[in-house]
Amino acid sequence: MLTFLVRRLASAAVVLLASTFTFFILVSYAVDPLEELRYSTQINKEQLMEARIRLLDLDTPPVLRYFHWLRGVLGYLWGDGSLGASWRTNRQTTELLSGAIGVTLRLVAAAALLAMILGITVGIASALRQYSGFDYSITFMSFLLYSLPTFWVAVLLKQWGAIGFNDFLRDPTIGLWGLIGIAVVAGLIWSALVGGPKRRRLTTLAIAGGVTGLTLWFMSATGWFLKPSLGPVLIAITGVAIAFGATSLSTGLRNRRALYSALTVAALGVALWYPLQFVFPYATAWLILGLFALSLLAAAVIGWAYGGPDRRQSVRTAALTAIGVSLLVFADRVMQVWGIYSDYAEGRPIATLGAATPGLNGDFWVDTLDQYTHLVLPTTALLLISFAGYTRYSRGSLLEVLNQDYIRTARAKGLTERTVIMRHAFRNALIPLATVIPLDIAAILSGAVITETIFGWTGMGNLFITSLRGSDPNPIMGFFLVTGSLAVLANIVADLVYAGLDPRIRVNA
Amino acid sequence: MTLQPTPLTPPTEDTTESLENAIELKEVEGLSQGQIVFRRFVRHRGAMIAALVLLLVILLATTSIGVGPFHGWWQWDHIRKHDIAIPGGRPTLVISLTHGIQLGDFPFGQDTIGRDIFARVMRGTQRSLTVMLIIGALATTIGIMIGAASGFFRGRIDTLLMRFTDMVITIPIIVIGAVLGKLIGGGNAILLGVALGLVTWTTMARLVRGDFLSLREREFVDAARVAGASNSRIMFKHMLPNAIGVIIVNTTLLMASAILLETALSYLGFGVKPPDVSLGQLINEYQSAFATRPWLFWWPGLFIVLIALCVNFIGDGLRDAFDPRQQRRIPNQRKTRQR
Numbered sequence: 057m058l059t060f061l062v063r064r065l066a067s068a069a070v071v072l073l074a075s076t077f078t079f080f081i082l083v084s085y086a087v088d089p090l091e092e093l094r095y096s097t098q099i100n101k102e103q104l105m106e107a108r109i110r111l112l113d114l115d116t117p118p119v120l121r122y123f124h125w126l127r128g129v130l131g132y133l134w135g136d137g138s139l140g141a142s143w144r145t146n147r148q149t150t151e152l153l154s155g156a157i158g159v160t161l162r163l164v165a166a167a168a169l170l171a172m173i174l175g176i177t178v179g180i181a182s183a184l185r186q187y188s189g190f191d192y193s194i195t196f197m198s199f200l201l202y203s204l205p206t207f208w209v210a211v212l213l214k215q216w217g218a219i220g221f222n223d224f225l226r227d228p229t230i231g232l233w234g235l236i237g238i239a240v241v242a243g244l245i246w247s248a249l250v251g252g253p254k255r256r257r258l259t260t261l262a263i264a265g266g267v268t269g270l271t272l273w274f275m276s277a278t279g280w281f282l283k284p285s286l287g288p289v290l291i292a293i294t295g296v297a298i299a300f301g302a303t304s305l306s307t308g309l310r311n312r313r314a315l316y317s318a319l320t321v322a323a324l325g326v327a328l329w330y331p332l333q334f335v336f337p338y339a340t341a342w343l344i345l346g347l348f349a350l351s352l353l354a355a356a357v358i359g360w361a362y363g364g365p366d367r368r369q370s371v372r373t374a375a376l377t378a379i380g381v382s383l384l385v386f387a388d389r390v391m392q393v394w395g396i397y398s399d400y401a402e403g404r405p406i407a408t409l410g411a412a413t414p415g416l417n418g419d420f421w422v423d424t425l426d427q428y429t430h431l432v433l434p435t436t437a438l439l440l441i442s443f444a445g446y447t448r449y450s451r452g453s454l455l456e457v458l459n460q461d462y463i464r465t466a467r468a469k470g471l472t473e474r475t476v477i478m479r480h481a482f483r484n485a486l487i488p489l490a491t492v493i494p495l496d497i498a499a500i501l502s503g504a505v506i507t508e509t510i511f512g513w514t515g516m517g518n519l520f521i522t523s524l525r526g527s528d529p530n531p532i533m534g535f536f537l538v539t540g541s542l543a544v545l546a547n548i549v550a551d552l553v554y555a556g557l558d559p560r561i562r563v564n565a
Numbered sequence: 566m567t568l569q570p571t572p573l574t575p576p577t578e579d580t581t582e583s584l585e586n587a588i589e590l591k592e593v594e595g596l597s598q599g600q601i602v603f604r605r606f607v608r609h610r611g612a613m614i615a616a617l618v619l620l621l622v623i624l625l626a627t628t629s630i631g632v633g634p635f636h637g638w639w640q641w642d643h644i645r646k647h648d649i650a651i652p653g654g655r656p657t658l659v660i661s662l663t664h665g666i667q668l669g670d671f672p673f674g675q676d677t678i679g680r681d682i683f684a685r686v687m688r689g690t691q692r693s694l695t696v697m698l699i700i701g702a703l704a705t706t707i708g709i710m711i712g713a714a715s716g717f718f719r720g721r722i723d724t725l726l727m728r729f730t731d732m733v734i735t736i737p738i739i740v741i742g743a744v745l746g747k748l749i750g751g752g753n754a755i756l757l758g759v760a761l762g763l764v765t766w767t768t769m770a771r772l773v774r775g776d777f778l779s780l781r782e783r784e785f786v787d788a789a790r791v792a793g794a795s796n797s798r799i800m801f802k803h804m805l806p807n808a809i810g811v812i813i814v815n816t817t818l819l820m821a822s823a824i825l826l827e828t829a830l831s832y833l834g835f836g837v838k839p840p841d842v843s844l845g846q847l848i849n850e851y852q853s854a855f856a857t858r859p860w861l862f863w864w865p866g867l868f869i870v871l872i873a874l875c876v877n878f879i880g881d882g883l884r885d886a887f888d889p890r891q892q893r894r895i896p897n898q899r900k901t902r903q904r
Binding site: 087205 | 733828833
């Protein structure tokens with residue numbers, strides 16, 4: 057294991073060395089920092105050129121300049137490293153990079169997480185309903201998403217997602233035909249998802265369509281879109297639903313101890329809603345994280361207290377419920393400042409540019425909401441792209457697993473369908489996915505070039521594009537050093553994860 | 566897994582059985598691998614529709630404004646400016662039940678300085694398709710060469726070539742594309758395609774290598790070697806045809822991502838540049854006009870999606886057609902569905 061790791065790291069270092077060299081040479085020929093000075097009409101043109109040549113060491117051939125740059129990078133090993141400075145902004149590359157990485161992480165984290173959860177869920181559902189109308193629609197949709205150019209989608213999202221939704225908020229009522237249309241579509245999706253014989257499909261369609269239509273009508277009639285809130289009643293109803301859902305997925309409703317511990321957690325969450333309202337005004341990011349950790353701990357204790365032969369199941373179910381309920385309470389508090397924020401944004405809350413409203417001096421909750429309204433559009437754009445990939449992967453991988461002999465064995469033993477799917481099939485289907493995820497994260501960290509450019513986020517992609525446009529070689533190389541190392545590391549992590557999860561794979565090469 | 570000569574009709578239970586009997590009774594000619602694949606592909610409805618649509622798009626793009634010295638049947642070109650026909654440059658295309666389809670002078674509309682959008686979109690489609698084809702051909706060739714050499718010779722050559730592949734993979738494709746696009750100065754679609762083809766072959770190389778690693782252990786390779794075939798003959802005459810399924814499927818998928826890559830680069834300004842036109846560059850040029858003249862934005866985007874979607878579907882159909890497990894899976898599907 058250790059030799060494997062050492063060997064992989066060594067070869068990764070060599071690969072990284074070669075690719076930085078190639079990239080450095082390419083960049084130094086592609087980029088001409090003197091370009092604009094050549095056409096300038098300033099009197100001291102010669103002097104300026106001379107100064108810049110000296111600054112960037114342009115008289116030395118690129119190959120030698122690479123070794124100079126490499127010396128700077130390796131210097132970090134003993135503490136006097138340097139990645140050079142940007143000649144345009146006169147700022148150190150490290151400084152630029154650390155700012156950009158933070159922005160990109162904020163942008164990408166939510167999108168990657170959501171894409172994984174949604175993509176895997178939909179892919180699994182689609183595989184379980186193989187060759188059904190639902191499966192075909194999902195397949196078609198993922199092909200469509202594969203074929204959509206990012207920049208096109210992003211501009212469309214700006215037009216409809218932001219400008220359209222903001223216009224809608226001016227008079228937030230949904231017309232009768234809109235209501236019927238949305239209700240019918242929702243009903244169709246649910247009936248295709250639940251499946252079964254024709255009669256069951258029709259009842260699902262009626263119930264799901266009716267519930268959706270009524271909810272939307274209620275929201276539209278009471279002006280919910282202008283003053284959204286959940287309130288304790290809605291949190292209680294949703295919390296109980298979450299408890300039942302989490303139990304049925306994690307242990308099955310037959311396991312009464314797990315169900316009761318989940319329900320207790322939900323009840324505790326609702327009971328704490330009122331006292332928490334007095335704590336929330338003093339919120340900071342750490343306080344919220346602490347409360348979240350505390351809720352998980354409480355859930356674990358509750359699950360443990362219910363006891364029984366397999367306590368871990370109750371703990372797991374309670375923890376899942378706790379995540380859901382605390383998210384609800386959090387969302388409720390964020391929604392409470394919607395009115396204030398919307399007034400501040402002059403009734404156009406969904407933002408199209410940048411990562412935050414400049415000069416917004418709100419409390420923690422207004423700032424959080426401000427971040428979310430800025431995140432919505434770019435996250436959706438990124439989500440649409442990676443969602444398709446995850447759906448295809450998880451569908452294919454689950455189908456592959458379902459064809460295995462041990463699934464037949466599990467069924468033959470008389471296990472319930474839930475146990476077969478969730479415990480035997482789903483876990484094994486996740487193994488190949490676990491190897492895709494690190495690669496995908498590494499790619500998305502550097503690949504959000506277009507999304508960042510369109511939505512005006514000053515992240516890694518934007519740093520690269522502006523530096524390339526502005527013929528600024530040092531930030532480009534800094535960007536590449538980070539993304540290249542990430543890609544190489546992600547490859548190694550993927551191999552290790554695979555070896556850790558799948559006992560058939562051994563790392564001794 | 567053995568390939569059974571099951572009939573290639575839709576698998577309804579009774580017809581399958583009667584056909585099977587009929588085939589057993591009749592003296593039938595065996596089908597070659599190519600014929601089997603072709604028949605399966607034709608049966609894939611989505612892929613056939615996609616192939617048809619793609620063919621129509623190619624025909625429309627090439628015949629309408631013509632290629633090189635040949636003039637097409639369309640009256641305008643992508644550079645000339647005209648007087649605005651309808652105020653605002655609205656499209657003259659009318660599709661209604663009473664009047665049928667009327668093209669008018671500027672079916673896709675005009676831009677702010679009066680250029681014909683139809684001709685521009687057609688020109689852009691030609692350019693984007695050219696880049697896509699060049700990338701596909703070049704990346705496939707390089708990928709096959711490197712993958713075949715790596716998988717066939719193994720050992721030191723394999724290590725060297727695969728580390729080289731790793732090195733190319735480290736660089737995000739849009740990043741290297743942008744740098745290359747800037748390096749070659751842009752504007753030249755053919756050069757752009759060549760440059761991008763030089764960096765997009767990695768997946769192909771890895772897949773071909775994997776296939777060759779397992780193929781070289783097979784008996785027919787030993788047989789060929791005993792018969793005195795040279796290395797290159799074994800590689801390209803004996804082994805390559807056995808890996809053709811993987812290669813064709815991956816080529817189509819590669820081309821689907823190639824058109825998206827080219828349009829994205831042109832959108833960012835590192836690909837095809839004005840006065841020449843590509844679909845991505847058109848969207849870049851017109852994106853600010855979306856609120857006032859949406860047709861400037863709709864048409865090029867529509868053609869990108871159409872082409873990429875068709876190529877993706879063809880790739881899917883080819884994958885199903887080449888997949889030997891398909892035959893087992895199709896009869897199974899009815900049983901698993903009923904549960």
